[in-house]
Amino acid sequence: MEYKCPHCGADLPEHAAFCPHCARDIHPRREAKKPVPLLKKLLLGLLILAVLAAVGTGLWLAFGPKSYDGYGEVRYGDWQILLALNADSYAPAPEVTIPGEPEGQYRVPSRLFINDAHTGEDASEAFLAEVEAVTAEFTGQEDSPSPFVCSEPAYNPGAPECPLLSLIDFTGESGTAELVWTFSMKNGDTLTLRQTYEVIPIPVYDYYPEEHPMDTAEELQALIDSVSGQVEEAAVVNLHLPPITYEGGVTIQDRSLNLYGSTEEAGNRTTFAGPVRVLAAYNITYFYDMDFVGNGGGTGLSGSAPFRATNCTFTGWDTAVLAYGTSWANVIGCTFQKNGIGFHFDSTGEYANHSMFNDNLFEGNEIAVQLDNVPTDVALNFQGSVFRGNGQDIVNSCQQSLDTSQAIFE
Amino acid sequence: MQTRKESARGSVQLIRHKATGQPFILRRFTGNSEVYQRLLDYTCPNLPTIFEVARKGDENLVLEEYIRGDTLDFLLRGSLFYQEETKRVVRQVCQALWVLHSIGAVHRDVKPENIILRGDQAVLIDFDAARFHKLEAENDTQILGTTGFAAPEQYGLSQSDLRADIYAVGILINVMLTGEHPSRRLVEGRMGRVVDRCTHVNPQRRYKNVLRLMEAL
Numbered sequence: 001m002e003y004k005c006p007h008c009g010a011d012l013p014e015h016a017a018f019c020p021h022c023a024r025d026i027h028p029r030r031e032a033k034k035p036v037p038l039l040k041k042l043l044l045g046l047l048i049l050a051v052l053a054a055v056g057t058g059l060w061l062a063f064g065p066k067s068y069d070g071y072g073e074v075r076y077g078d079w080q081i082l083l084a085l086n087a088d089s090y091a092p093a094p095e096v097t098i099p100g101e102p103e104g105q106y107r108v109p110s111r112l113f114i115n116d117a118h119t120g121e122d123a124s125e126a127f128l129a130e131v132e133a134v135t136a137e138f139t140g141q142e143d144s145p146s147p148f149v150c151s152e153p154a155y156n157p158g159a160p161e162c163p164l165l166s167l168i169d170f171t172g173e174s175g176t177a178e179l180v181w182t183f184s185m186k187n188g189d190t191l192t193l194r195q196t197y198e199v200i201p202i203p204v205y206d207y208y209p210e211e212h213p214m215d216t217a218e219e220l221q222a223l224i225d226s227v228s229g230q231v232e233e234a235a236v237v238n239l240h241l242p243p244i245t246y247e248g249g250v251t252i253q254d255r256s257l258n259l260y261g262s263t264e265e266a267g268n269r270t271t272f273a274g275p276v277r278v279l280a281a282y283n284i285t286y287f288y289d290m291d292f293v294g295n296g297g298g299t300g301l302s303g304s305a306p307f308r309a310t311n312c313t314f315t316g317w318d319t320a321v322l323a324y325g326t327s328w329a330n331v332i333g334c335t336f337q338k339n340g341i342g343f344h345f346d347s348t349g350e351y352a353n354h355s356m357f358n359d360n361l362f363e364g365n366e367i368a369v370q371l372d373n374v375p376t377d378v379a380l381n382f383q384g385s386v387f388r389g390n391g392q393d394i395v396n397s398c399q400q401s402l403d404t405s406q407a408i409f410e
Numbered sequence: 411m412q413t414r415k416e417s418a419r420g421s422v423q424l425i426r427h428k429a430t431g432q433p434f435i436l437r438r439f440t441g442n443s444e445v446y447q448r449l450l451d452y453t454c455p456n457l458p459t460i461f462e463v464a465r466k467g468d469e470n471l472v473l474e475e476y477i478r479g480d481t482l483d484f485l486l487r488g489s490l491f492y493q494e495e496t497k498r499v500v501r502q503v504c505q506a507l508w509v510l511h512s513i514g515a516v517h518r519d520v521k522p523e524n525i526i527l528r529g530d531q532a533v534l535i536d537f538d539a540a541r542f543h544k545l546e547a548e549n550d551t552q553i554l555g556t557t558g559f560a561a562p563e564q565y566g567l568s569q570s571d572l573r574a575d576i577y578a579v580g581i582l583i584n585v586m587l588t589g590e591h592p593s594r595r596l597v598e599g600r601m602g603r604v605v606d607r608c609t610h611v612n613p614q615r616r617y618k619n620v621l622r623l624m625e626a627l
Contacts, residue, residue, distance in 0.1 A: 130589055
């Protein structure tokens with residue numbers, strides 16, 4: 001069989017591997033494999049694994065779900081997500097320190113705000129559209145005798161400025177714990193927002209009639225006025241009043257304090273025949289177990305600052321209870337009889353601290369409840385309250401949201 | 411034409427192609443040329459390229475690449491090698507042996523005269539003594555290889571396999587570093603242990619293959 005050199009064309013024997021005419025190799029060859037020592041193989045394998053791991057990690061970091069974590073606030077894309085204590089949507093509150101009485105029960109809101117990081121505008125709608133689920137829980141209070149409790153994040157009409165809030169319930173003995181909001185995003189990312197809560201025990205000062213003169217309205221006023229100079233502002237002051245009738249009224253204006261009435265064996269209770277006014281705005285002023293008895297005119301209990309009356313009676317006033325200025329007031333378990341107006345809300349404040357107006361008796365008033373201005377849209381809940389024989393039960397001129405589903409109108 | 415080597419088994423000649431002037435090595439020898447035949451299919455920087463193999467009866471003619479350089483034997487006459495240099499050369503010899511072993515062949519004559527240093531490359535030459543390792547054979551049929559570098563099994567103790575080459579590489583390492591056979595003076599230190607392992611009388615105790623030896627180096 002004819003066989004020719006592919007380089008020079010010379011005739012060659014059939015199985016020639018070399019052309020003697022042009023001295024060129026004509027045999028197909030392959031390069032011998034180089035030996036790779038086991039150690040080198042191992043190292044190479046490890047290197048490849050390391051590279052693959054690095055590439056995998058890089059891809060995961062670049063495209064995988066990410067976690068964001070922060071105290072008070074986190075930045076997520078163009079959004080600033082923050083937890084605040086008050087209505088200031090730009091003030092993150094990573095640490096919340098709240099004074100609390102040992103037996104006091106408290107509720108504060110943990111408010112969520114979402115701002116556009118560039119413009120500062122509210123971006124909550126766009127953000128929440130990307131959220132799959134959101135939860136809130138407290139951690140780090142396994143041994144607490146009175147653990148913090150938080151509600152599931154939800155919209156609350158009491159704070160319409162924020163899209164979600166969680167209500168934090170605690171006592172003066174709750175100590176310290178961490179609130180954790182967790183957002184599971186639709187794209188797999190996880191956002192964790194944290195707030196540290198700490199309850200600082202509040203000193204409590206009790207004033208009893210045995211030790212402090214308070215037998216007349218004048219003495220009581222003098223005591224009220226002197227208390228603010230005697231105790232620190234954060235302290236709780238409880239005045240335990242004797243079961244007597246104060247012919248005049250008193251004004252609480254330098255600091256908030258609590259008035260506790262009492263009842264003697266014969267049935268006489270602590271009674272104010274003159275008007276009581278609350279002007280001190282530092283904290284809520286509480287009234288417990290006392291009577292306010294008027295002579296057909298004036299206002300029994302009024303406040304431009306927050307106050308709350310529990311288990312009190314109001315009789316014979318032109319207006320029994322008036323909340324004005326920026327006050328928020330609650331009446332709970334109280335009796336309103338034969339007044340021009342039983343409870344009058346006419347406050348232009350922006351803050352509500354309690355929605356319950358339960359278990360009251362409104363009887364024989366010209367108007368039991370008059371609502372001209374009420375801070376916030378929170379629904380006033382009259383659960384268990386009885387309206388009986390009033391000229392008008394509720395005059396809701398400001399169209400406030402009300403829950404009277406469990407009230408009794410006779 | 412220049413005769414480089416001549417013995418009873420054959421000759422090695424340096425020849426030049428008339429037209430191109432290109433140098434080649436022409437080997438004539440009696441025996442088995444199967445290893446050369448197989449090497450026709452490969453190129454390896456540490457082996458000479460085999461261009462043509464012709465056979466008539468027991469007579470073989472092989473045309474192979476001329477490797478320009480000095481043999482290790484020549485270089486060892488003047489001096490010894492440093493340890494790093496020795497490792498580099500021996501690794502390359504191991505690479506050449508890896509090719510032979512991977513086709514089932516044993517060189518059986520690894521020694522300084524059969525290693526040419528071409529620049530920084532070591533090239534293992536002369537496969538006249540090489541043969542294919544056959545599992546069924548009990549021992550080698552002929553005394554082959556070079557005294558001193560040949561493994562005991564090559565003298566008929568057992569059939570020589572690739573570990574016979576490892577034995578020879580062990581001797582080579584020792585000679586490059588000390589100029590002497592390890593039986594007279596074993597190189598000190600770690601390389602001494604490598605040589606010792608390579609030259610163990612029992613092939614089972616030697617490095618299992620050249621890869622293991624390369625790792626040790």
